[in-house]
Amino acid sequence: MTTLTFPLSRIEGHARVEIEVQDGRVISTRFQAMEKRGFNLMVTGVPADQMPVIVPRICGVCSTAHHVASVKALENAYGIQPPPLANQIRELLLLGQLIQNQATSLFIFTMPDRLGVESLFHVDAEEAKKETQFDIARRALMVRQLGTDLITLAGGQFIHPVKAVVGGVSSGIDPGRAAAFQQRLQAALPTACELVDYYWEISTRMKDRIGTWGDDQPAYYIASTERDDPRYNSSIIRVMTPAGECCREFTADTFREELIFEDTDYSYAGRTSYQGGVIRANSLARANMTRRMGIRRADAYMRRLRSEFGHPAHPILLFDLCRGIELVYAIELASQLLEEDFTKGEVDMPYNPRDGEGWGLVEAPRGPLIHHYVIEKGKIAMGEFIIPTVHNMLAIERALRVAAERYITTDSVNLELEKAVGRVVRAFDPCIACATH
Amino acid sequence: MTTIQPPRFAVLQLSGCAGCEVSLLNAGEWIDRFDLAFMPLVTSAYDVPEVDILLISGGVRSDEDLHNLRQAVKRAKKIVAVGTCAISGGVTNLGNRDEVRQLFLSQSERHNLPRMLPKSQPVDVFVDVDLYLPGCPPTPELFMAALLEPPDFKASANVCQECGRQKLMDVKPTHLVGMAGGQVAPDICLINQGYLCVGSSTRGGCRALCTRPGHPCVGCRGPSNALIEKDSSTWLESIQRVFKSMTNIPPEELREALLSPQMALFLFQFSDYAGGDRPARSKDKVL
Ligand code: SF4
Numbered sequence: 001m002t003t004l005t006f007p008l009s010r011i012e013g014h015a016r017v018e019i020e021v022q023d024g025r026v027i028s029t030r031f032q033a034m035e036k037r038g039f040n041l042m043v044t045g046v047p048a049d050q051m052p053v054i055v056p057r058i059c060g061v062c063s064t065a066h067h068v069a070s071v072k073a074l075e076n077a078y079g080i081q082p083p084p085l086a087n088q089i090r091e092l093l094l095l096g097q098l099i100q101n102q103a104t105s106l107f108i109f110t111m112p113d114r115l116g117v118e119s120l121f122h123v124d125a126e127e128a129k130k131e132t133q134f135d136i137a138r139r140a141l142m143v144r145q146l147g148t149d150l151i152t153l154a155g156g157q158f159i160h161p162v163k164a165v166v167g168g169v170s171s172g173i174d175p176g177r178a179a180a181f182q183q184r185l186q187a188a189l190p191t192a193c194e195l196v197d198y199y200w201e202i203s204t205r206m207k208d209r210i211g212t213w214g215d216d217q218p219a220y221y222i223a224s225t226e227r228d229d230p231r232y233n234s235s236i237i238r239v240m241t242p243a244g245e246c247c248r249e250f251t252a253d254t255f256r257e258e259l260i261f262e263d264t265d266y267s268y269a270g271r272t273s274y275q276g277g278v279i280r281a282n283s284l285a286r287a288n289m290t291r292r293m294g295i296r297r298a299d300a301y302m303r304r305l306r307s308e309f310g311h312p313a314h315p316i317l318l319f320d321l322c323r324g325i326e327l328v329y330a331i332e333l334a335s336q337l338l339e340e341d342f343t344k345g346e347v348d349m350p351y352n353p354r355d356g357e358g359w360g361l362v363e364a365p366r367g368p369l370i371h372h373y374v375i376e377k378g379k380i381a382m383g384e385f386i387i388p389t390v391h392n393m394l395a396i397e398r399a400l401r402v403a404a405e406r407y408i409t410t411d412s413v414n415l416e417l418e419k420a421v422g423r424v425v426r427a428f429d430p431c432i433a434c435a436t437h
Numbered sequence: 438m439t440t441i442q443p444p445r446f447a448v449l450q451l452s453g454c455a456g457c458e459v460s461l462l463n464a465g466e467w468i469d470r471f472d473l474a475f476m477p478l479v480t481s482a483y484d485v486p487e488v489d490i491l492l493i494s495g496g497v498r499s500d501e502d503l504h505n506l507r508q509a510v511k512r513a514k515k516i517v518a519v520g521t522c523a524i525s526g527g528v529t530n531l532g533n534r535d536e537v538r539q540l541f542l543s544q545s546e547r548h549n550l551p552r553m554l555p556k557s558q559p560v561d562v563f564v565d566v567d568l569y570l571p572g573c574p575p576t577p578e579l580f581m582a583a584l585l586e587p588p589d590f591k592a593s594a595n596v597c598q599e600c601g602r603q604k605l606m607d608v609k610p611t612h613l614v615g616m617a618g619g620q621v622a623p624d625i626c627l628i629n630q631g632y633l634c635v636g637s638s639t640r641g642g643c644r645a646l647c648t649r650p651g652h653p654c655v656g657c658r659g660p661s662n663a664l665i666e667k668d669s670s671t672w673l674e675s676i677q678r679v680f681k682s683m684t685n686i687p688p689e690e691l692r693e694a695l696l697s698p699q700m701a702l703f704l705f706q707f708s709d710y711a712g713g714d715r716p717a718r719s720k721d722k723v724l
């Protein structure tokens with residue numbers, strides 16, 4: 001038996017893929033997360049009210065999702081609801097995160113695969129290519145920076161936000177700054193659309209070259225956004241069957257009854273299934289489970305997706321296209337929300353901390369994220385983080401198997417396999433720092 | 438005509454959260470001035486090539502981190518430790534508490550995967566560092582300052598000087614409000630409002646990112662130059678003095694809060710950092 005090992009780059013964190021082959025037959029495909037810091041253990045004994053500052057450090061890419069999930073878990077334990085204004089500001093925060101993340105995944109992680117280069121920033125490229133490439137890079141960085149700047153506007157700090165607090169947010173948003181930022185979003189929207197159009201076009205060209213949109217076996221889908229007008233500051237998790245029926249709705253506190261968790265001995269990340277079936281979270285899950293985005297440009301892209309690929313759509317490279325739709329959605333919606341006055345109304349409500357148990361849910365860019373805390377004497381006695389990437393583990397390994405079988409025969413391993421491994425993994429945009437935490 | 442080669446730099450990511458890298462991506466100006474030769478988050482190269490500058494983020498958590506670190510520094514002219522994790526272990530230090538450590542190690546046995554070291558360690562336990570760039574994460578402006586030589590960058594001595602909130606001498610809170618303090622008043626010092634803000638002894642350079650919108654500074658940039666070569670008790674005393682003159686908060690209440698995990702993460706990152714007995718870092722090496 002031979003084991004082929006593929007180190008991975010252009011994803012968040014340290015991971016690799018191992019494929020075991022015997023006589024041209026693929027025996028196993030494994031996705032290995034190779035780092036671990038132990039947040040579930042580290043947070044024991046931490047004063048509960050410090051969690052919203054500590055847990056964003058699980059991951060600098062999805063920090064905002066952890067920040068908001070943490071605050072919501074504490075609010076759930078204390079039995080309080082934040083005022084509407086605070087919820088709107090948190091939604092803005094999560095939109096900032098979505099812009100930042102989807103732009104990074106689209107342009108920095110996966111665009112090089114479509115352009116046939118090592119990196120968007122590499123100067124090794126031929127002179128002619130270099131200028132186009134750097135032009136894309138500059139525009140891509142401009143668009144993605146809108147995300148971190150929106151996080152700063154709504155969340156205080158730019159990577160590890162601080163403004164969501166138990167009971168609400170610590171302050172509103174200054175109208176002058178809101179208006180100025182809204183103009184920036186408006187001005188950048190056409191650029192974002194151009195980049196997404198270009199991305200769609202080169203993705204189609206790549207598909208023509210390799211002859212597939214990737215593993216298209218049906219799967220269960222999981223998301224916590226709404227059917228109409230998806231919102232990321234979410235409250236209910238939904239599951240869709242491979243045939244496209246919405247089969248289950250549940251709240252975060254019952255997740256263990258719905259999903260099966262297991263650890264593996266070859267990875268620092270675990271994996272989940274839905275009643276034994278492969279599930280998928282992330283952009284394609286949301287697109288399949290959303291009727292409409294509720295905003296003009298994003299809905300136009302959504303219609304294009306539906307007419308080109310039907311519903312539910314399963315090919316994995318569509319995850320990438322759906323990230324493009326969400327990038328446009330987040331810019332458009334954030335711009336619309338910023339028309340409201342973020343100084344009117346209560347920013348937070350008084351509360352009394354108490355011991356108990358709480359669950360916090362948000363839709364992170366990679367899917368539903370749950371924080372679960374048990375609080376004793378004001379300190380965390382147990383902390384648990386249910387990470388969306390973990391829901392995709394089985395789906396990643398299955399898609400890797402499809403790719404491996406395509407490129408491995410009895411006499412040879414096609415050199416395209418290495419590229420295929422990268423494309424498959426990046427389509428799911430796994431976050432290893434989160435998955436292992 | 439000869440073209441001048443732009444300086445080459447690489448980014449080695451050990452065990453961290455990638456927040457430092459995300460911040461660097463925000464400092465997009467380097468695209469035109471530097472050649473990024475290696476950064477697995479954005480390039481698909483698997484070994485660090487010869488470079489002028491090596492930025493290292495994250496702490497040393499596994500044997501693989503250590504191996505990668507030792508290999509990478511050989512190929513770099515200048516070594517910069519960026520972010521709290523690389524400098525002091527950062528948030529991962531919470532896992533160095535004995536009760537957590539044992540449990541963590543017992544749960545971290547895997548076939549064929551990097552082995553976890555007994556403790557999470559800062560980078561300079563193993564290799565020499567030329568420049569420290571503290572912050573969790575450092576801002577894009579600070580990243581550019583670390584890359585450019587000489588840096589066209591000026592920081593204030595501490596966060597207070599960049600914050601702009603006014604200190605009132607006649608408003609003295611009697612207790613810390615924790616995070617349940619309600620709406621934060623603009624323009625007035627957070628200490629006057631009962632928040633545990635340590636900006637007065639934290640080095641400037643972040644432009645008071647947290648305190649301006651109303652969150653107390655937790656000290657992620659580490660001590661100001663006046664304190665950086667002293668041990669942590671000196672730092673603790675300096676914060677206590679500020680609170681003594683500005684508040685009527687009982688000293689025990691203040692002390693307990695200052696030693697709580699959120700503060701301990703950052704506050705004690707230079708002087709006797711990581712609970713060890715290592716010599717202080719020279720302030721000339723800290724940006
Ligand atoms: S210093 Fe902070 S931002 Fe940087 S890797 Fe560590 S936790 Fe993340």
Ligand code: SF4
Binds near residue numbers: 573643644646647653
């Ligand atoms: S205000 Fe304090 S905690 Fe916030 S970035 Fe600056 S030094 Fe770090």
